[in-house]
Amino acid sequence: MKICLLGPAVPYRGGISLFALHLGKAFRNLGHEVLFHSFRRQYPALLFPGKEQTDTSLSSEGIEVKRLLTPWLPWTWEQTVSAIKAYQPDLLIVSWFLPFFAPAYGYVLRRLNMKKVILAHNVSAHEKWAFADRLTSFVFQAADRIVVLSKATMKELERFTPLSFSRKAVLGFHPIYSHSIGLVSRSDPVDSPQILLFFGLIKPYKGLDLLLAAMPEVIKAFPQIRLVVAGEVYGDSYVYDSLIQTLCLADNVDLRYRYIGEAEIEDLFSQASLCVLPYKSASQSGVIATSYSFGVPVLATNVGGLGEYVEEGITGYLVEPNSPLELAKAIIRHFSSMPDLKPNIEAYCQKFSWQSLAELILQP
Numbered sequence: 001m002k003i004c005l006l007g008p009a010v011p012y013r014g015g016i017s018l019f020a021l022h023l024g025k026a027f028r029n030l031g032h033e034v035l036f037h038s039f040r041r042q043y044p045a046l047l048f049p050g051k052e053q054t055d056t057s058l059s060s061e062g063i064e065v066k067r068l069l070t071p072w073l074p075w076t077w078e079q080t081v082s083a084i085k086a087y088q089p090d091l092l093i094v095s096w097f098l099p100f101f102a103p104a105y106g107y108v109l110r111r112l113n114m115k116k117v118i119l120a121h122n123v124s125a126h127e128k129w130a131f132a133d134r135l136t137s138f139v140f141q142a143a144d145r146i147v148v149l150s151k152a153t154m155k156e157l158e159r160f161t162p163l164s165f166s167r168k169a170v171l172g173f174h175p176i177y178s179h180s181i182g183l184v185s186r187s188d189p190v191d192s193p194q195i196l197l198f199f200g201l202i203k204p205y206k207g208l209d210l211l212l213a214a215m216p217e218v219i220k221a222f223p224q225i226r227l228v229v230a231g232e233v234y235g236d237s238y239v240y241d242s243l244i245q246t247l248c249l250a251d252n253v254d255l256r257y258r259y260i261g262e263a264e265i266e267d268l269f270s271q272a273s274l275c276v277l278p279y280k281s282a283s284q285s286g287v288i289a290t291s292y293s294f295g296v297p298v299l300a301t302n303v304g305g306l307g308e309y310v311e312e313g314i315t316g317y318l319v320e321p322n323s324p325l326e327l328a329k330a331i332i333r334h335f336s337s338m339p340d341l342k343p344n345i346e347a348y349c350q351k352f353s354w355q356s357l358a359e360l361i362l363q364p
Contacts, residue, residue, distance in 0.1 A: 001032045001362070004084055006108065007095025007119075009036035009065050010058040013259060014201070015286035016095050016121060017058075022177065023093075023119075023361075024063050026354035030362075035087055036065040037080060043100070044072060055261060071104040080104075081111040089114060093361065094143070097121040102135035109142035117361060118143040122283035123156045127205075133160060140165050147172045147361055150284040150305025174284045174309065175357050176349040177293040194225045194335045197272035197296070199260070200287045202233045202240075207278035207301065210324050212243040212253070214278075217328035219252055222335055230256040230268055269294035274316075274334055278327055282306050292349055295342040299330050314344045 005024055008017040024034045042053055069080045084092065094105055096118050109116055118140060125132060140146060146169045148154045158166040202208055208229065218225055227249075233240070237257055244253055260268065269275075275291040275298050282304035289309075291298050298316035300306040310316045317334065319326040 001091060002035075002087065002089040003027050003032050003091045003093065004035050004037055004087055004089035005093045005095065006037045006069075006080075006084075006105070007101075008042060009038035010060045011054040011056050012038065012042055013053065013055045013058070016097055018177075019121070019174075019286060020095055021060065021063075022175065022354050023358060025061060026358035027362075028063065029355065030358055034063050035089070036060065036063055037069065037084060038065055038067050039069050039071070040067045040076065041070045052259065055259070057261065069104060069108075071101050074104075074107075077104050077107045078111075081108055084108070084112060091115045091117065091362070093117045093119055094139070095119050095121065096136075096139060098125050099129040099132045099135035102139050106138040106142055109139065116143050116145075118146045119361070120146055120148045120153060120157070123148070123153055123160070127203075137162070137165075144168065145170055149174045150308050152305035152308065153283045156283075170360065170363075172357055172360055173352050174286065174289050175352045175354045176289045177286075178354070194222055195272050195274075196225065196227045196331065197268060197275045197291075198227065198229045198231070198278075199268065199275060199290070200231045202229070202231045202237075202257070204235065205279060205281045207280045207321075208240055209243060210280070210322065211276055211278040211327060212240060212247065212249060213324035214327035214331065215249050215252065216247050217325065218331050219249075221332045225335070226252055226254055228254045228256065228268065228272065230260050230264075232259045233257050265290070266294070269296050272296050273338070274299055274331065276327070276331070277301065277306065278321075279303055279306065280321055284309065289352075292345050295345050297334070297341040297345065299327070299334065301327075311344070311348065313339075315341060315348050 005020050007020060009020050010017055027034050066083055068076055068083055070076045092114055148169055149172050154169060154171050157169055198208055198211060244250055275296050277285060277287055277300040279301050284305040288298050298310055300310050300318060301321040302318045303321045307318055310318050312318055317330045319330050
């Protein structure tokens with residue numbers, strides 16, 4: 001079978017591109033031919049608050065990437081249609097995560113006569129977009145199937161879209177990334193400081209401010225504890241810097257406000273004892289999949305689909321959202337007992353493979 005994936009692909013950075021790469025490799029491992037159709041330019045500078053959109057060190061690992069589509073330039077839409085038609089795929093998979101891409105995606109989907117699948121990383125965007133529901137509907141109407149990655153997203157789809165959309169929806173999952181748990185050796189927690197990790201793009205909905213607000217209580221219990229914040233800030237870092245100064249956290253917080261490349265990720269997780277996701281809203285999260293791939297337990301707020309990926313006391317912990325006190329209590333509880341959750345996480349990882357998701361998408 002010939003499969004085309006439309007959406008972010010390397011060298012574009014970010015979780016959607018990484019997800020597409022792993023999924024493409026899974027299709028290839030199953031014996032299928034795979035092509036990525038990505039963006040010539042993904043966002044105009046006005047809509048991109050980060051520093052760089054691409055990382056030239058990223059590899060497509062032998063899968064061809066064609067970069068034709070610029071979402072705000074309509075003449076590139078027809079160029080993309082022509083290129084996909086020339087490839088003659090049996091299946092087109094579109095990575096959906098933001099209403100900004102709806103006009104371009106909707107046009108491309110309507111001009112192609114083949115099986116079309118929307119891979120919905122979320123249904124509603126985390127940030128507000130004008131006419132978001134209409135834009136999402138415009139794209140989803142043109143798909144034959146919609147694959148969602150959490151029960152929460154499925155419920156969201158049923159809630160805000162026509163019944164016909166949920167009828168063609170399939171419940172999938174976010175597979176675990178392919179890092180080897182066994183390769184990561186963590187220092188003895190008795191001899192080394194306890195380390196918390198906040199990892200990934202830093203956006204307001206991800207709740208870093210809540211985690212910082214929880215830290216004074218945590219530091220009282222564990223004065224040597226360190227919080228490593230690793231990720232590029234989308235927007236202004238003032239709110240976080242101000243909290244660190246006001247709460248006198250500078251000695252316990254290691255700020256790495258930048259894009260974290262693949263080479264640095266293993267080092268970060270090899271030192272971390274707990275990865276914290278204090279999100280205020282969510283669909284699902286690739287950060288959980290990354291953390292599990294290194295055998296690191298997760299503390300997450302029970303919002304969106306996060307609770308579907310964290311087994312309380314087995315692979316990590318869940319707390320109610322928007323509560324620094326609950327975050328602090330859970331962190332203190334973890335470091336007071338330091339349970340070895342790695343065997344549980346390794347068993348969990350076996351259930352959620354990329355091949356299994358690829359096979360689910362290919363089901364008739």
